[in-house]
Amino acid sequence: MRLDVVTIFPEYLDPLNVSLVGKARARGQLDVHVHDLREWTYDRHNTVDDTPYGGGPGMVMKTDPWGAALDDVLADGYENGAHGPVLVVPTPSGRPFTQELAVELSERPWLVFTPARYEGIDRRVTDEYATRMPVYEVSIGDYVLAGGEAAVLVVTEAVARLLPGVLGNAESHQDDSFAPGAMANLLEGPVYTKPPQWRGHGIPDVLLSGHHGKIARWRRDEALRRTTRNRPDLIERCDPKAFDKKDREM
Ligand code: ADE
Incomplete structure (x- = not known):
């Protein structure tokens, strides 16, 4: 399985090198790519957010960096033989992440995660990629985190342990x-x-x-x-x- 994560805090995903997920990577069962969203910003301040249309508190993540990043990440995956991507968007407004959903995601060959900070990502980004691939908006619980990165760790661990050969004993789940x-x-x-x-x-x-x-x-x-x-x-x-x-x- 291939996993891509686009984030403004790549180091938040360092735990993906440890324990079960880390071992699955080392064995080649998981091919993980973490990307810094700011690499797809082209202004002096590496801006990724802006004020919301319609007013209100907080900031919204801008379309352009996400669009450029996802286009490149998808192109790179396809060039390297990946297929069947699913976009996984962690958000407290998503559908509940359950064991059933973990099983469903574990059967897909390629997951692309877009953990957001601030008030979330401009809706047009998910609308755009939904024309090309399944999009799963997923919430890991009825509470609000400061960003989606911790949710990516949760989903990844739940999914990785279901992959064939990742758990020592095939029956243990x-x-x-x-x-x-x-x-x-x-x-x-x-x-x-x-x-x-x-x-x-x-x-x-x-x-x-x-x-x-x-x-x-x-x-x-x-x-x-x-x-x-x-x-x-x-x-x-x-x-x-x-x-x-x-x-x-x-
Ligand atoms: N981002 C912020 N809160 C979240 C939650 N509960 N689940 C998934 N992503 C989130």
């Missing part, structure tokens, strides 16, 4: 919270490792029982309990047919 399947819409319950006693805290006996059926049942009960407590909205989205009699007694 099968029972993630939010993964589809029998535990769909349930949060993962608690996990334990050695030692069996720590500061007076033991671990649930069932985990030592070796009884796979009982362990699965316990994990499901814990998932239900945690979801009920932390995310009652998710319980409402569960298919009632997915629950059995024991669940209803909880």
